[in-house]
């Protein structure tokens with residue numbers, strides 16, 4: 073029967089040095105042996121791991137260890153670690169947040185992933201000509217209303233043939249004529265300075281007493297200014313409840329609400345507020361230190377024109393096996409790791425925000441249990 077005596081890895085770091093842990097581990101194993109425990113070493117390794125994970129400093133570690141050793145010698149039942157409950161005690165939340173903080177991306181990572189990390193400079197480029205995001209044709213954004221022919225779906229491999237998922241037409245034959253027609257071309261601004269030129273960025277305002285972490289997702293429309301936010305949803309990380317849900321009125325002329333995916337319609341704009349007002353509502357919930365969770369969050373933050381650097385992005389946390397620029401979709405990750413089907417019809421931003429925060433919770437739990445592998 074295997075019964076290894078081993079120290080388990082504690083994340084982010086144990087409260088005492090290795091030698092102290094080792095000597096505590098041996099005392100625990102000795103105590104279990106004196107009580108004829110069947111697997112004294114495994115039991116000691118587990119008990120030490122729990123103590124090292126829960127203790128916030130060396131003193132707490134030492135007190136907990138000697139209590140535990142005394143309890144084993146007295147033959148008292150060893151307390152099982154508390155199970156996670158819906159409303160965690162603040163101490164557990166703190167521990168969770170400490171592990172979560174270790175997942176925050178570096179500025180380099182954010183920059184590579186097209187996040188806007190500092191205030192963009194002036195841009196005097198003439199950008200009237202843009203390439204259509206759907207058909208690739210160059211068009212003047214002051215005269216966008218030309219017929220756009222394109223494939224709605226993606227190229228995908230079916231039985232050794234590359235076909236369009238929308239219509240099944242072979243992508244590499246004479247049969248590639250686009251299946252979809254729309255009354256206008258559409259475009260997206262991508263560089264920080266080109267985004268800043270039409271709608272300026274703002275930085276998250278400092279404040280106290282704000283949430284430590286939240287999840288966010290936006291829906292967007294194509295407008296004369298590029299891509300603009302039409303809906304903003306924010307979900308509480310711990311309770312997973314929707315805490316902010318607003319429709320946002322684009323400042324440009326709306327060309328396509330992309331209702332099929334976004335679920336947002338023109339009639340929703342009756343209750344819409346301005347982007348500035350939506351951001352002010354968001355600022356009531358966060359400070360620059362608040363961790364924002366999302367999937368491909370650079371799109372949401374750039375559309376919100378928000379510079380926020382404390383981010384955990386599930387597209388970066390769960391990278392595509394082929395590496396960037398490939399990204400796993402939130403739908404794929406949800407199915408694979410949460411066994412959940414999302415985005416079966418129109419997107420619900422709250423559902424998407426919940427899926428990405430559940431993926432982050434999964435990573436945090438793996439870290440807290442000492443397992444470093446994320447995916």
Ligand SMILES: [Zn+2]
Pocket residue numbers: 222223224225236237238239240241250251252
């Ligand atoms: Zn097609």
Ligand SMILES: [Zn+2]
Pocket residue numbers: 204205206207208209219220221222256257258
């Ligand atoms: Zn087009």
